[in-house]
Amino acid sequence: MSIVLELDHLSVALKRGRGKPIAVLDDINLTVNAGEMTALVGESGSGKTIASLGVIRLLPRSAEIAGQVLLAGTDLTRLTESEMRRVRGRDIGMVFQNPLSALNPTTRVGNQIAEVYRLHTGETDRAARARALDLLGEVGIPDPADRLDDYPHQFSGGMRQRVMIAMALACSPKLLIADEPTTGLDLLVARQILALLSRLRHEHRMGVLFITHDLSIVEEHADQVHVLYAGKSVEWGTSRSFFAQPRHPYSQALLAAVPRLGQRRLASIPGNLPDPETRPPGCRFAPRCAFREPACEIDYPAPDAVGGTVFACRRAREISPAAMLDAVLEQPAAPPVVSHEAVLEVTLLGVDYERTATSFLQGVLGRKDKMRALDDISFTLNQGECLGIVGQSGSGKSTLGRAVLQMIPYHGHVILKGEAFDAMSRGQRKRARRQIQVVFQDPKESMNPRMRIGDIVAEPLKFTGLRGQRARWAAAAALLDRVGLSDQMMNLFPGSVSGGQAQRIAIARALATNPGIIVLDEPTSSLDVSTQALLLNLLKDLARQDGLSYMLISHDIAAVSYMADRIAVLNGGQMVEYGTAQDVLARPRNAYTRELIAASPHFRSHHLGEPSETLTYHLSTAQPSAVQTATAQTKEFNP
Amino acid sequence: MLRMITQRLATATLSLVILVTIVFFMTHATPGGPAFSILGQKATPAAVNALNQRLGLTAPLWLQYAIWWWHLLQGKLGYSYLLNRPVTQLIGDYMMNTLALYIGAILLALVLSIGLGLVQGVTYGRWPARLIGALQLSLYALPTFFVGTMFILYFGVKWPILPTGGISNLRIEHPGLLDYAHHLVLPILTVGLLGVAALSRYFGTSVHEELGKDYVRTALAKGLTFRAVLFRHVLRNALRPLVTILGLSFPGIFAGSVLVETVFNYPGLGYLLWRSALSQDYPVISAIVLLIGVLTVIGNLLADLVNGLLDPRERYE
Numbered sequence: 001m002s003i004v005l006e007l008d009h010l011s012v013a014l015k016r017g018r019g020k021p022i023a024v025l026d027d028i029n030l031t032v033n034a035g036e037m038t039a040l041v042g043e044s045g046s047g048k049t050i051a052s053l054g055v056i057r058l059l060p061r062s063a064e065i066a067g068q069v070l071l072a073g074t075d076l077t078r079l080t081e082s083e084m085r086r087v088r089g090r091d092i093g094m095v096f097q098n099p100l101s102a103l104n105p106t107t108r109v110g111n112q113i114a115e116v117y118r119l120h121t122g123e124t125d126r127a128a129r130a131r132a133l134d135l136l137g138e139v140g141i142p143d144p145a146d147r148l149d150d151y152p153h154q155f156s157g158g159m160r161q162r163v164m165i166a167m168a169l170a171c172s173p174k175l176l177i178a179d180e181p182t183t184g185l186d187l188l189v190a191r192q193i194l195a196l197l198s199r200l201r202h203e204h205r206m207g208v209l210f211i212t213h214d215l216s217i218v219e220e221h222a223d224q225v226h227v228l229y230a231g232k233s234v235e236w237g238t239s240r241s242f243f244a245q246p247r248h249p250y251s252q253a254l255l256a257a258v259p260r261l262g263q264r265r266l267a268s269i270p271g272n273l274p275d276p277e278t279r280p281p282g283c284r285f286a287p288r289c290a291f292r293e294p295a296c297e298i299d300y301p302a303p304d305a306v307g308g309t310v311f312a313c314r315r316a317r318e319i320s321p322a323a324m325l326d327a328v329l330e331q332p333a334a335p336p337v338v339s340h341e342a343v344l345e346v347t348l349l350g351v352d353y354e355r356t357a358t359s360f361l362q363g364v365l366g367r368k369d370k371m372r373a374l375d376d377i378s379f380t381l382n383q384g385e386c387l388g389i390v391g392q393s394g395s396g397k398s399t400l401g402r403a404v405l406q407m408i409p410y411h412g413h414v415i416l417k418g419e420a421f422d423a424m425s426r427g428q429r430k431r432a433r434r435q436i437q438v439v440f441q442d443p444k445e446s447m448n449p450r451m452r453i454g455d456i457v458a459e460p461l462k463f464t465g466l467r468g469q470r471a472r473w474a475a476a477a478a479l480l481d482r483v484g485l486s487d488q489m490m491n492l493f494p495g496s497v498s499g500g501q502a503q504r505i506a507i508a509r510a511l512a513t514n515p516g517i518i519v520l521d522e523p524t525s526s527l528d529v530s531t532q533a534l535l536l537n538l539l540k541d542l543a544r545q546d547g548l549s550y551m552l553i554s555h556d557i558a559a560v561s562y563m564a565d566r567i568a569v570l571n572g573g574q575m576v577e578y579g580t581a582q583d584v585l586a587r588p589r590n591a592y593t594r595e596l597i598a599a600s601p602h603f604r605s606h607h608l609g610e611p612s613e614t615l616t617y618h619l620s621t622a623q624p625s626a627v628q629t630a631t632a633q634t635k636e637f638n639p
Numbered sequence: 640m641l642r643m644i645t646q647r648l649a650t651a652t653l654s655l656v657i658l659v660t661i662v663f664f665m666t667h668a669t670p671g672g673p674a675f676s677i678l679g680q681k682a683t684p685a686a687v688n689a690l691n692q693r694l695g696l697t698a699p700l701w702l703q704y705a706i707w708w709w710h711l712l713q714g715k716l717g718y719s720y721l722l723n724r725p726v727t728q729l730i731g732d733y734m735m736n737t738l739a740l741y742i743g744a745i746l747l748a749l750v751l752s753i754g755l756g757l758v759q760g761v762t763y764g765r766w767p768a769r770l771i772g773a774l775q776l777s778l779y780a781l782p783t784f785f786v787g788t789m790f791i792l793y794f795g796v797k798w799p800i801l802p803t804g805g806i807s808n809l810r811i812e813h814p815g816l817l818d819y820a821h822h823l824v825l826p827i828l829t830v831g832l833l834g835v836a837a838l839s840r841y842f843g844t845s846v847h848e849e850l851g852k853d854y855v856r857t858a859l860a861k862g863l864t865f866r867a868v869l870f871r872h873v874l875r876n877a878l879r880p881l882v883t884i885l886g887l888s889f890p891g892i893f894a895g896s897v898l899v900e901t902v903f904n905y906p907g908l909g910y911l912l913w914r915s916a917l918s919q920d921y922p923v924i925s926a927i928v929l930l931i932g933v934l935t936v937i938g939n940l941l942a943d944l945v946n947g948l949l950d951p952r953e954r955y956e
Contacts, residue, residue, distance in 0.1 A: 056860055058856060085862045085863070086862060087862070088860050088861060088862035089861035089862035089863075090862060092860075094857070096853060096856065096860075098853065101854065102854055102856070102857045103854055103857065104854040104857075104858070104872050104876070105951075106875050106876055106949060106950050106951060107872070107875075115863075115871075116861040116862065119861065119862055119863065151952070153951070167861070
């Protein structure tokens with residue numbers, strides 16, 4: 001087997017401002033074989049993107065690189081800049097996250113693909129265009145000849161990523177680096193992209209370095225797995241042995257933090273990732289690790305190997321994986337207070353969008369095309385329940401949330417505790433709207449960057465009749481406490497908190513008016529998996545304490561299955577499936593639902609260590625605790 | 640693209656209708672009416688009445704408004720009180736001179752701004768960019784008439800190489816295009832330099848912003864040189880805000896050219912406006928205001944269309 005890429009003791013230090021360079025990547029050893037995929041896994045701040053940019057040497061000028069980057073035997077760190085330019089695009093293809101911004105918006109995709117081919121082969125424009133056409137076909141773009149002269153914004157998210165891949169493939173590179181290529185894509189699309197990458201690497205005998213924060217997505221496709229934490233490798237090995245039994249506490253927690261169908265508890269990791277400036281001298285995970293001993297904090301553990309993976313943990317050998325996992329799995333919350341009293345009823349709700357005039361005459365006459373975004377939606381939300389709204393982007397799920405929040409015009413009825421919004425007076429409606437609050441996908445975007453956290457949370461308290469700045473400030477502190485944040489945060493601005501903290505603040509703000517219902521619109525989509533796990537667990541706890549009802553809007557049916565009592569599946573503005581979570585997951589009637597379920601990561605026995613017993617997942621049982629054992633549970637989920 | 644053009648044309652038409660209405664009420668609401676302006680404050684009521692009759696100012700306002708539109712659509716803008724010539728005829732020559740000055744100055748400003756802005760955007764945060772920034776600020780702070788006067792002092796008086804006023808050499812029998820261009824140099828330099836100050840700053844910021852975008856990293860990862868990335872990918876994207884600003888700055892440039900044309904005795908619309916304002920020649924003033932409005936609307940329309948060419952997302956496809 002030939003090695004395409006070898007990182008040999010690669011370290012990268014970056015300068016921030018005028019200070020000394022800070023090591024962001026520390027002594028990484030990694031290989032990618034021809035025709036194979038190596039997954040480089042880590043959460044934000046782990047240094048995984050620095051590693052990929054280090055390979056093609058596109059780091060900021062101030063970066064200091066030590067160690068070797070061997071591409072088919074050549075050390076890239078020793079090449080001159082002009083030699084390196086010949087490697088980029090020809091020997092190494094790059095696919096970045098978010099293809100909409102990674103493609104030039106004002107250049108036709110055919111030209112963007114042809115450009116790299118022409119550059120490295122010196123072929124004619126005509127040959128390069130023919131090559132671009134072939135490539136678009138190869139990556140699975142329908143009618144490639146018609147799409148060659150389109151611009152990036154005319155493609156859907158998944159198709160754009162295919163264009164990126166076509167561009168990276170143009171010169172048949174030995175190595176393809178894909179940096180979070182599926183993040184931000186719907187699950188079904190993400191899996192298609194992964195399948196495409198797998199096919200291409202086999203056909204072209206090309207090595208793939210796949211960078212991601214989501215372990216579950218690479219499970220089927222990766223040959224090697226390499227987990228980074230705070231700039232250090234914590235565990236690496238073949239994918240088969242890694243997924244059979246991850247050994248490092250961080251790997252285990254990371255894997256168990258991904259919501260899977262049929263999972264009752266999510267792992268959570270207390271604390272935050274250390275900043276590069278304040279990394280502990282010993283094991284970097286030690287401050288957050290339940291099994292740390294004094295020696296862990298003094299020096300970095302030497303690599304140890306058991307069962308096909310290498311891990312940097314001095315205690316992984318002695319502690320059973322099951323015990324390790326149990327330490328990070330959150331205890332299941334108290335059973336929910338479901339009263340079967342409907343707090344929200346939606347009947348025959350529909351939303352029409354007006355398209356802008358398509359011609360001058362239409363514009364002058366004020367005529368507009370109508371497009372149906374949602375049609376005939378009916379559901380009931382009981383007190384203390386969570387209703388999951390699942391669908392791909394464009395399915396109308398966010399529109400449904402906005403209609404329930406009375407933010408857009410709709411027809412049909414939204415009935416809050418027996419009173420329909422359309423039958424209320426203006427004043428009543430205004431007061432009733434406070435009963436339904438919302439948490440958005442990107443928490444920082446939903447906050448005024450010039451307001452202090454304390455003011456952001458205190459602002460809605462004005463509508464609760466709470467008088468006096470000081471009283472509201474104290475109430476805001478109490479709200480932050482409920483979401484697990486300290487009141488020291490109140491004087492900060494949104495720019496200086498992490499994504500997970502910002503989302504907690506958004507939840508605190510939503511709780512301020514003491515609502516009965518919170519609409520959660522993709523609340524965790526922009527968060528790392530371990531942060532997502534913490535947040536979902538928090539939401540679950542809050543619901544149990546207060547009898548809150550949620551409308552959880554998400555494209556991730558596994559995350560929804562972890563939270564929801566009932567699930568509604570939307571496709572193309574229609575509700576194609578609606579029922580209790582158990583029914584929908586166990587006996588999906590709709591083909592689209594079945595597809596979504598099949599694409600989601602499933603709860604599998606080996607994720608919880610040695611199987612202690614095998615249970616058929618009783619989806620009809622309301623109380624899973626009855627079948628839970630103290631340590632590891634195994635649930636086979638059979639759709 | 641066609642849909643975008645028709646939409647923009649509709650908006651431009653609406654802007655023009657509003658503009659015409661404003662200009663009409665502005666001129667017809669002068670204290671005492673235009674008659675006093677023409678005949679002077681001490682005119683007898685009989686004389687005022689007679690003049691009002693002749694000018695059709697005794698009719699109800701809505702009728703006057705309708706007649707104004709009717710004349711406007713026929714291209715009749717009335718007679719200059721002062722020179723007793725049709726306004727359209729009068730304005731024609733001046734407008735050509737002003738357009739020559741405008742277009743020359745804008746081209747100069749564009750070329751200099753793109754050059755300076757590219758350097759500024761690429762070296763952002765380092766000394767070349769800081770130097771350019773300081774230059775922009777000082778240029779921006781200089782008053783127009785001061786720059787114009789200095790140019791006259793240096794290039795007209797100290798080293799008499801350029802003409803300092805007018806549009807043609809009166810001593811030449813048939814002044815040609817070269818002579819015309821010669822007279823344009825100093826006014827164009829003055830207006831153009833002042834335009835550079837703002838435009839290059841916008842463009843510099845825009846280049847810097849574009850350089851931070853993901854597609855630049857993609858282009859570099861293809862193996863392109865930085866220069867190729869800059870000219871093939873960044874330039875076009877960075878031009879969009881510049882074009883918008885340029886379209887919006889027409890009235891500003893014009894306001895500046897009133898001063899410049901006066902300083903240089905340059906027979907353009909600004910100069911005519913200044914003279915007409917002094918003598919309260921309302922038909923000429925309103926025609927010029929209207930014309931500036933039309934030029935501004937056209938400028939914006941052009942900016943939109945150019946942006947549509949630069950950026951496919953603007954095309955409403």
